[in-house]
Amino acid sequence: MAKVRRMFPGGNTSQGFYSLHDNIIGPERNMLYIIKGMPGGGKSSLMREIAERMIKQGYSVEYHHCPSDSKSIDAIVIEELKICLLDGTPPHGIDPIYPGLTDKIIDLGKFIDEDKLKLNKSDIIIAKENNKDAYGKAFSYFKAAKIIFEEIAEENKKMLDIKGINNETKEILEQIFEKDKIIVESNGFKERHLFTTAYTPEGFIDYTNTILEWITNIYYINGEIGTGKTTLLNRILEEGKMRNYHVEVYHNSLIPNKIESLYIKDIDTIVTWNKEGQKKAKVKIDFNKYFDNSKLDTGNYNMLELLIDRGVKSLNSAKENHFILEKAYRLTVDYSGIDKIREEIYDEILNYVK
DSSP states (O other), X not given: OOOEEEEXXXXXXXXXXXXOGGGSSOTTOSEEEEEEOOTTSSHHHHHHHHHHHHHHTTOOEEEEEETTEEEEEEEEEETXXXXXXXXXXXXSOOOOSSBTTTEEEEEGGGGBXXXXXXXXXXXHHHHHHHHHHHHHHHHHHHHHHHHHHHHHHHHHHTTBOHHHHHHHXXXXXXXXXXXXXXXXXXXXXXXXXXXXXXXXXXXXXXOHHHHHTTOSEEEEEEOOTTSSHHHHHHHHHHHHHHTXXXXXXXXXXXXXXXXXXXXXXXGTEEEEOSTHHHHHOSEEEEGGGGBOGGGOOHHHHHHHHHHHHHHHHHXXXXXXXXXXXXXXXXXXXXHHHHHHHHHHHHHHHHHHHO
C-alpha cells in the first residue's frame, strides 16, 4: 500500500528561517533532481504531478511542504526508488554533491521571456523589499515568543516533582526498548531531522497525523510547558542512537532546538507531545500529575499566544508580496517547455522502475 506522508523541511521560527533541507534525501539516493527557477514558474506543479502519478502506481511518496505557502511543495521523495525532486532556489538553495551521477540540476529559468519580465521590474523589486520586511517582523515576534516560552518553562519547573518525573522516565525507557527489533529499509539516514508543523501565512499547519498513520506504537506525552517532555525525548533519542537505530526527529516549529516527536523506525515506535498523538496513542504519559498548577501564570500564556499570532499575521503580509512576484513571473513563462521537462524527468524515473 502506498504511503503518503507530509512534512516541512524548513520553518519560520524564533531563529528566523530554519532549514533542514539537507535531510530530505540521504547520500544513498538513486537520483536527486534540483529544480532551479522563479516564483510561479511551475516547480511545485511539476513535482506534484509526478508525485500523483507515482502514488497511482503504488509507490510511497513524501510531500515536503513550503512553510511560506503550505499548499506549495518544496520537494517530493519517492521512497522505494530513492528519488527526490527538490526546489533548489533560495532561501533553501541546494547545489549538487555528485553532479552527473546522482544529482542533476533542472533549470526552469530558461523558459522566462526576459523582455516581458523587464516590464515588471519595479513591481518585483518593491515586492522583494516588502517581503523581506514582513519576514523580519514575523521573526522578531517569534523570537519574543521564545523568550516568554522560556520564562514560562522556568516558572513551571519550580512547581514540578522532579523525582516523580525521573522515575516515570526510567519506566518509559524500559518499556520502549524492551521490544524486539524490527528490520526496516533505511533511506540512507541514521538520524533525520524535519518538521511536521509550521507557522505559515495560512496559520499553524500540522501534518503530524500523516506520520502517525503508518506507525504501530504511539506514545503520547501530556504536560505543561517546562514539565520535561523534550528532556524525555532527548533521553530516548540518545538510547536509540546507542542501539544504532534509525530515527526521525521532528522539531518544534517555534523553537527548533526542541524535539516534538521522535520516530524510532526499527521498533516502529513514535513518542510525541503533538496533540495529534493523543487521538491515536496506545500509551499515554501524563507529566501534569507531577505538576502543581495552582500558581500558573496565565498572563504569560496569553502573551505567548499574542506574539505568535502577530508573527503569523506578518507572514500573511509576506505572502501577499509573494503573490505579486508570482504574478509578475507567471506572465513571462513558457509552460509548454516546462511540460516537456516534466515528461523527460518522468520517463527517467520509469527507467528506475524497470
